[in-house]
Amino acid sequence: MLKMTTEQLIDCLEWRYATKKFDNTKKIDPQAWEALERALVLTPSSFGLQPWKFIVIQNQAVKEKLREASMNQSQVTDCSHYLVIAVKEKTDGEFISHYIERIAQVRSIDRAGLEGYKKIMMGALVMNPKSPENLTWATCQGYIALGNFMTAAAVLGIDTCPLGGIVPAKYDEILALKDSGWKTIVACCAGFRSADDNYARAKKVRFLSQELITHYL
């Protein structure tokens, strides 16, 4: 496995910024996009449950509609690929069983041997007194995917811009997620920065490491 050096990694992460202006003539090549989709699929999740859907929009008409539900931010229509992350509204017994089936299939193991694991997941997510919070749990998983996606893109030299200020309920309508059991939580543009995006040259603002990091040596 050919790894990155620490310098390469930091160079890529310093290079990354929330791109405000994309060059709408530049498209991510299909092989690179395929790798980013694979990265999304490989995102780690709690129990491995993957309570998410990834919606990838290249269609300009759909992007236009989403832009209207995104405070008219130009990145939505100018980026190459627009990613919307939706999560399971209610991770229930049915979804957990579906996952158990998939484990049995991929690892060629007997369902019976997975009963214990199923009970743990049911206990944590369905029977738990806090189980109504399982949308929050699923949302957190979706943000792991977002973090993974932006870093994966950066190490490939692909720009991203995570999008706050979207109206998730409108996204759900536009993307036919309404009443589907899945809810839009966040979105992220991917593509290439425009040469005249001045934000690319702005100094990164971070609190001091000594303020953010505590060590127990």
Added chain:
Amino acid sequence: MLKMTTEQLIDCLEWRYATKKFDNTKKIDPQAWEALERALVLTPSSFGLQPWKFIVIQNQAVKEKLREASMNQSQVTDCSHYLVIAVKEKTDGEFISHYIERIAQVRSIDRAGLEGYKKIMMGALVMNPKSPENLTWATCQGYIALGNFMTAAAVLGIDTCPLGGIVPAKYDEILALKDSGWKTIVACCAGFRSADDNYARAKKVRFLSQELITHYL
């Protein structure tokens, strides 16, 4: 900037798994750990607000205490560096002002020019009728950091294991976060897999891409 190829990225992400057994004789070298801390600091966040603290534990006695609050999972004590992510319980006006100060300092700009940006953040996080939910917002940001951290580690060939099944309130006591305004949300072990961790050889279970990904072409 020397980027990764798509094959290198996917190799690293396929190599990654939630390590169940760490080799407690192997330590992450200081330069690589420093890069991972820098990666954490560089994590993107909503408005750039960085509502987080990263606590890094190498101290064995502290790890032992945390293990007791983690369903006795051996990874806590066997890993090289144990990362705990805490987030701001209430992102309030004071915190937003602190961030504004930092922007002014880093970019050498006048505070007055940042009033508009401050108002937007205040509106979204403090004055909003949903502002009591800003702990959920901060928690989501913490999960971006977790996703970024695991991917950054993977591209450096460093193993990780995100830890569910921890008791955050006990962590807060052990790490002196109680009543500090910061709350533990999640933790992640980092280090090197033990040669006899059979999970490393188990097939990854993922739903089919066509189930997870929808395209609007």
